[in-house]
Amino acid sequence: MVEHVKRLKRELVYKGAILDIYKDTMELPDGNKAEWDFVSHRMGAAAILPVMKDGRIVMVRQYRNALERETLEIPAGCRDSKTEDTAYCAAREMEEETGYRSTNVKHLLSLRTTVAFCDEAVDIFVATDLEVGTRHLDEAESIDVEIYTLEELCDMIYEGKIQDGKTIAAIMAYAAAKKGGMGKHLDL
Structure with missing residues (x-):
């Protein structure tokens, strides 16, 4: 079974015409923190x-x-x-x-x-x-x-x-x- 990961913070890094790019601060199952990139495609x-x-x-x-x-x-x-x-x-x-x-x-x-x-x-x-x-x-x-x-x-x-x-x-x-x-x- 996959242990849960929790997003602690989402920060907008770039706002484009169709894409927004974020830096997410994540809490991993072992309690450590990591930064992940996330790209949001607003329209599909x-x-x-x-x-x-x-x-x-x-x-x-x-x-x-x-x-x-x-x-x-x-x-x-x-x-x-x-x-x-x-x-x-x-x-x-x-x-x-x-x-x-x-x-x-x-x-x-x-x-x-x-x-x-x-x-x-x-x-x-x-x-x-x-x-x-x-x-x-x-x-x-x-x-x-x-x-x-x-x-x-x-x-x-x-x-x-x-x-x-x-x-x-x-x-x-x-x-x-x-x-x-x-x-x-x-x-x-």
Whole structure:
């Protein structure tokens, strides 16, 4: 059984546009104290796996400052408010980033990105019956749209070419659902 840890103090160190960073003073089960970092993601996020009629998947390639390189990911973004429906957010981000839209959006899974120090929650959806919409990137975004087969994406995961956690989780969950192993609610 895990003994309890108690937070004694939380101090705001940095307040950003979507993240707040805190220094927490913790009391450990043995009575010792430790300082832990905590990152609060205020809005939460949503992501979406856009599947074309032929089964290929629409992906986005963009530069990620934290890694100092481009990454291949599923479309995703922060909610506009804490009350924004995550399915709506995911569909909105898909159209903004890829130019595709869909009225057939189904929940795939929910995840927490980095539980050791951050509370970010991401709801991930699958979109089918894609239609061409209007792409409209944010001013600071530069995104390329690329289309791959599910097999190609799985290979890229195992080759280490795709390393984004939400993208890996979405692709692997979708692949399992396609094989009938899970996700019966998706009607694949």
